[in-house]
Amino acid sequence: MDVSKPAPSLLDKNHFALRRVHSLLGIVPIGLFLVNHMLANSTAFLGASHFNHHIGLIHDLPWLLWIEVLFIFLPLAFHGILGVVIALEARYNQNRYPYMDNWRYTLQRVTAYITIAFIAVHMLHYRFAHWFGIAANYGDAHHAAGGFYGFTIEGFQSGLLGLPTWVWIVIYAIGLAAAVYHFCNGIVTFCITWGIVIGDESRKRLSLAAGALGVLMLVWGVVSIYALATVDPETITDDSVETHTAYVIEAPPGSS
Amino acid sequence: MAKEIHVRIKRQAGPDAKSYWEEFKMPYESGHNCVSVLMYLREHPVNAKGEKVEPVVWESNCMEEVCGACAMIVNGTPRQACAALIDELQQPIVLEPLTKFPIVRDLQVDRQAMFDALLAVKAWVPIDGTQDIHRHAPLISPKEQDIRYLFSRCMSCGCCLEVCPQYRKDARFIGPAALGQVRLHNSHPTGGFFKEDRLHVLMEPGGIADCGNAQNCVKICPKDIPLTSAIGELGRQTTIQWLRDLFVK
Numbered sequence: 001m002d003v004s005k006p007a008p009s010l011l012d013k014n015h016f017a018l019r020r021v022h023s024l025l026g027i028v029p030i031g032l033f034l035v036n037h038m039l040a041n042s043t044a045f046l047g048a049s050h051f052n053h054h055i056g057l058i059h060d061l062p063w064l065l066w067i068e069v070l071f072i073f074l075p076l077a078f079h080g081i082l083g084v085v086i087a088l089e090a091r092y093n094q095n096r097y098p099y100m101d102n103w104r105y106t107l108q109r110v111t112a113y114i115t116i117a118f119i120a121v122h123m124l125h126y127r128f129a130h131w132f133g134i135a136a137n138y139g140d141a142h143h144a145a146g147g148f149y150g151f152t153i154e155g156f157q158s159g160l161l162g163l164p165t166w167v168w169i170v171i172y173a174i175g176l177a178a179a180v181y182h183f184c185n186g187i188v189t190f191c192i193t194w195g196i197v198i199g200d201e202s203r204k205r206l207s208l209a210a211g212a213l214g215v216l217m218l219v220w221g222v223v224s225i226y227a228l229a230t231v232d233p234e235t236i237t238d239d240s241v242e243t244h245t246a247y248v249i250e251a252p253p254g255s256s
Numbered sequence: 257m258a259k260e261i262h263v264r265i266k267r268q269a270g271p272d273a274k275s276y277w278e279e280f281k282m283p284y285e286s287g288h289n290c291v292s293v294l295m296y297l298r299e300h301p302v303n304a305k306g307e308k309v310e311p312v313v314w315e316s317n318c319m320e321e322v323c324g325a326c327a328m329i330v331n332g333t334p335r336q337a338c339a340a341l342i343d344e345l346q347q348p349i350v351l352e353p354l355t356k357f358p359i360v361r362d363l364q365v366d367r368q369a370m371f372d373a374l375l376a377v378k379a380w381v382p383i384d385g386t387q388d389i390h391r392h393a394p395l396i397s398p399k400e401q402d403i404r405y406l407f408s409r410c411m412s413c414g415c416c417l418e419v420c421p422q423y424r425k426d427a428r429f430i431g432p433a434a435l436g437q438v439r440l441h442n443s444h445p446t447g448g449f450f451k452e453d454r455l456h457v458l459m460e461p462g463g464i465a466d467c468g469n470a471q472n473c474v475k476i477c478p479k480d481i482p483l484t485s486a487i488g489e490l491g492r493q494t495t496i497q498w499l500r501d502l503f504v505k
Contacts, residue, residue: 012461016498019465089429090468091421096332097472105421105470189469192484195492199485200474 022082023193025075026186033072034183038217041224044149048236052147059148080116087112108185111178118175126155146236149228153236156229169229176221184214260284261293262304262348265312267362275359279304279348280312290337290351291316291326294363314363321478324411327418328353328363334418336478337363356417356425369425370412373434377454381447394445407440407486409479416473416483428462432473432483435464439486442493455490455497464490 011018043054061067087109094106124132146153156168163171187210191197197206260281268275281304282296294314301311316326319338326337329352331345342349357365384391396404416432417423423431438454441447458464464487473483 008461015461016459016463016465016494020495020498086468089422089427089466091424093419093421093472097419097476099472099475101469101471101475102421105468192469192488193465193491195488195490195495198488198492200482203484203488 025079029071044227048149051149055148111182114178180217184210264348264350266352288342290340313361324413327413334415373430378450379437419472419476422468429466436486
């Protein structure tokens with residue numbers, strides 16, 4: 001540690017705050033967004049009309065673009081860019097010192113890189129594909145055959161980039177696993193960083209809980225991907241889907 | 257039992273010299289440790305090929321794993337050479353200098369960075385007067401004494417820095433050893449007078465935010481110091497200090 005440094009840069013001056021904000025953003029809003037996103041995906045199990053209705057509600061939020069930018073894109077960019085800077089500091093040594101926690105440290109950084117690559121693919125796939133003329137206009141997804149549900153299924157089955165559906169499923173499963181690991185292990189490091197969890201016993205308990213959450217989220221996410229990728233788009237008719245009355249939510253007027 | 261003791265040492269003539277491996281063999285005797293083997297080789301500086309060579313340079317003092325001077329990498333594990341018993345080691349015994357510090361010569365490294373870190377965080381208890389202040393020493397509960405004792409055993413050997421994936425020569429991270437000492441001295445009634453100063457140092461670049469939670473330090477520490485608990489505790493102390501800086505100042 002260099003204690004005789006001249007005037008510190010703005011970044012150095014705010015070093016601690018930047019690292020703490022980085023840590024916090026991983027949980028709120030990014031981690032919460034991940035859970036919410038997976039919840040939205042899993043409405044596919046209730047049928048096309050539920051999925052379409054749920055995604056429609058999100059699309060009908062006021063100031064949606066601002067919400068997207070302020071609570072998803074900017075936090076992701078901040079967490080991702082500073083995260084890469086942090087990850088580049090690492091001098092991995094899990095082969096020489098193969099403790100489980102050391103592997104977790106290495107995996108936290110490896111899954112970060114995978115997740116960044118996956119988010120880029122995922123956003124090009126479903127958010128910005130129309131920029132490249134390789135998919136229907138995202139804004140017009142309501143009007144795609146089968147609505148948002150059809151739009152999502154189409155994304156998996158259209159043979160985008162010449163890749164068959166199963167390859168897309170594998171890509172999404174890997175991306176999901178990386179994001180879930182990074183989030184769940186991140187909960188543990190968040191709790192250590194902020195001093196929420198201190199002792200060895202508490203840390204062990206927290207790690208077990210985070211591991212259980214990770215397994216749960218992984219299974220939950222994989223079945224959602226499978227559900228969204230393997231439906232025959234021809235069979236989607238919004239109103240033909242049987243729904244349990246307990247889950248029925250009145251569609252907003254004007255939507256079909 | 258082996259009839260001889262076979263040692264492989266990573267040597268280097270000076271700070272900028274190229275490193276090389278040299279093998280040594282000495283007659284077996286029970287009860288040897290790595291330092292006593294090096295002492296024998298100092299008296300008999302002859303390598304396995306029978307050539308007379310410069311004696312191997314290393315550091316050691318106490319011979320009872322409390323001074324930290326003889327830390328080196330023994331068969332791939334950073335530890336105190338004096339406590340590494342030959343009868344418990346697989347041969348050939350491979351000795352390497354610690355890699356996170358500048359090499360002085362052979363197995364001797366310069367651990368000045370560790371002492372600079374202790375200075376930076378004021379790892380001491382200030383005296384409360386050079387004359388009689390007519391007060392008893394401040395009380396510390398026996399429970400806290402027990403915890404503090406664990407941290408007081410740090411001998412600045414550098415094993416925790418050796419295994420830390422965040423610590424390296426050219427990086428700013430202060431390393432787990434100094435963090436343990438901040439935990440120790442912040443919890444002392446008089447040492448706590450410097451608590452805010454110490455925490456502010458830990459909130460600079462290279463401070464506690466640069467810990468990556470790999471938790472190797474606590475596993476390798478030859479004195480079983482609960483370093484990760486110290487880091488968690490200091491995470492809490494810096495969180496509170498940060499909020500205080502933000503909202504109270």
